[in-house]
Amino acid sequence: MRSLLRSQAVRAMAGRLSWGLGDQAVSSITNFIVGLYVARSLGTTAFGMFSLAWVTYGVVLNLSRGLTTDPLMVRFSGVSTDSWRAATARATGTALTAGVVSGAISVVVGLLVGEDIGGAFVALGIVIPALLLQDAWRFSFFAAGHGKKAFVNDVVWGLALVPALFVAHRWFDTVVAFILAWGLSGAVAAGYGCLQSGVRPAPRGTLEWLNRHRDLGTRYLIENVSNSGSSQLRMYGLGAIAGLASVGAVRGAELLLGPFFALLMGLSLATVAEGARVLQRAPHRLRHFCAVLGAGQAAAALLWGFALLLVPHDAGRFVLGDVWDPASELILPVTIGIAAAGFNTGAAAGLRALGAAKRSLRAQLINSAGYVGFGLIGAFLAGAPGSAWGVALAITSGSAVWWLQLHAALKAHFISEKDGGAETHPPKVSST
Numbered sequence: 001m002r003s004l005l006r007s008q009a010v011r012a013m014a015g016r017l018s019w020g021l022g023d024q025a026v027s028s029i030t031n032f033i034v035g036l037y038v039a040r041s042l043g044t045t046a047f048g049m050f051s052l053a054w055v056t057y058g059v060v061l062n063l064s065r066g067l068t069t070d071p072l073m074v075r076f077s078g079v080s081t082d083s084w085r086a087a088t089a090r091a092t093g094t095a096l097t098a099g100v101v102s103g104a105i106s107v108v109v110g111l112l113v114g115e116d117i118g119g120a121f122v123a124l125g126i127v128i129p130a131l132l133l134q135d136a137w138r139f140s141f142f143a144a145g146h147g148k149k150a151f152v153n154d155v156v157w158g159l160a161l162v163p164a165l166f167v168a169h170r171w172f173d174t175v176v177a178f179i180l181a182w183g184l185s186g187a188v189a190a191g192y193g194c195l196q197s198g199v200r201p202a203p204r205g206t207l208e209w210l211n212r213h214r215d216l217g218t219r220y221l222i223e224n225v226s227n228s229g230s231s232q233l234r235m236y237g238l239g240a241i242a243g244l245a246s247v248g249a250v251r252g253a254e255l256l257l258g259p260f261f262a263l264l265m266g267l268s269l270a271t272v273a274e275g276a277r278v279l280q281r282a283p284h285r286l287r288h289f290c291a292v293l294g295a296g297q298a299a300a301a302l303l304w305g306f307a308l309l310l311v312p313h314d315a316g317r318f319v320l321g322d323v324w325d326p327a328s329e330l331i332l333p334v335t336i337g338i339a340a341a342g343f344n345t346g347a348a349a350g351l352r353a354l355g356a357a358k359r360s361l362r363a364q365l366i367n368s369a370g371y372v373g374f375g376l377i378g379a380f381l382a383g384a385p386g387s388a389w390g391v392a393l394a395i396t397s398g399s400a401v402w403w404l405q406l407h408a409a410l411k412a413h414f415i416s417e418k419d420g421g422a423e424t425h426p427p428k429v430s431s432t
Contacts, residue, residue, distance in 0.1 A: 026154040027138075030161050034182045035255045037165055039248075040321040041173055046116075047323055048244030050175050051251035053120040055232045056106070057128060062224035064098040064132045069139035070220040071213035073272045074355055077143045088140045088197065090205035095136035097206045099129030116175060123176045127183020130190045133201065137193030149196050157189035219357035223364040230368035234375040238387050241376070245326070246384035252320055252327030253334040253388065256308055257301070275353030283417070286350055287410055294346020298339045305335025330388045337392035340399055347402035356409040363398075363405045370394035 038050045068091045076087045106125030110118040134157065141150040164181035171177075194200060210217060239247045278289050308331050316324040344367075351360035371394045378390025 030158045039323040048248035060102045066221035066224040067217045068094045071216045089202040090209040092136045093202035094206045095132045097203045099132035103128040119176045123179040130187035134190035160185035160188040219361045223361045226368040230371045237376045241379045242383040249326035249384045252323040253330035272352045290346040290350035294343040297342030301339035333388035333392040337395045340395040344402045347406040350406045359405040363401045367398035
């Protein structure tokens with residue numbers, strides 16, 4: 001009987017993870033198509049401008065997740081429907097508030113900067129509230145175990161993106177037009193998320209949500225922003241040191257790893273919730289769960305990266321246009337770095353499931369400092385290739401920090417279970 005229940009639990013977990021992969025596959029395909037259009041239509045320098053706006057969006061997105069959906073995933077995975085609905089209303093309302101504030105800042109900065117790059121930041125500011133809301137719906141659905149709804153939501157975004165990109169390419173063909181096409185089609189999916197969930201975002205509950213979950217939200221905010229912020233600082237620094245073309249080359253190489261990013265991000269949608277379930281049902285299996293997760297992602301990244309090294313030159317130029325030549329030189333270091341990052345996400349998922357926000361924050365800050373430092377030192381020494389190899393070295397060496405922190409957190413958790421105390425904050429069901 002125990003074996004039967006265990007096999008059923010494994011199948012249920014596999015099903016939820018599969019929806020995570022499917023959902024992120026759709027999301028990554030839409031992002032990949034946007035990147036392809038910009039790279040092929042506007043060239044390396046314009047693609048560099050687009051990339052600066054893109055990494056800025058990544059910082060704001062991770063800020064929003066740290067305050068909203070990360071606490072939601074830890075504390076409201078597998079709870080009652082009423083509890084989930086109340087929490088989701090406040091979490092999505094908080095994401096919308098974060099989008100309005102950050103969007104206003106982006107518009108002001110864009111107007112001050114001016115020219116083409118300023119226009120890109122104005123366009124980003126206009127669409128970012130809807131983008132953050134759409135992302136919040138995805139994580140909310142996975143917290144409820146409804147990965148299929150997240151998948152459908154991203155399919156809606158992809159369908160809306162097709163005519164939007166056609167209009168942007170046919171009549172405008174500018175960075176601003178592509179950003180607006182990408183963002184406004186995301187707004188369609190954000191609106192559809194309200195219909196899917198039957199929940200209306202509650203921006204008025206923002207302060208209540210932030211106060212109630214500040215123990216996790218504050219640390220996850222710093223952790224997430226240090227992660228995406230380090231990428232932004234590295235890109236800005238690379239652009240200042242080696243030029244916008246180098247930024248476009250690095251972004252092009254990362255774009256080629258798009259299918260693996262689909263795997264990495266798709267699993268991350270569900271792994272924290274699954275880790276929380278493993279911790280509740282069989283705490284001694286959490287380490288094994290994290291190790292299998294990390295090793296599988298690292299292996300997938302290496303396989304895909306090595307396959308890219310075999311792509312014929314003409315085929316590469318057909319896909320990325322002029323961006324292919326500089327980007328193809330960076331495939332190996334970017335692959336190594338992303339494989340190491342995939343391995344580290346196994347430990348990160350375990351730390352999130354344990355609610356060990358202090359330890360995950362410590363690991364992330366150390367890794368972010370290495371990412372920026374080595375990335376910029378490499379840029380000074382050898383431009384885009386030097387930066388790519390510096391980042392690969394930083395992420396690979398940082399793996400030890402992540403897994404040592406997970407080991408310490410698990411040890412503390414089991415000790416606290418015996419003693420009846422709690423050094424960490426394990427996942428718990430709470431109401432709003």
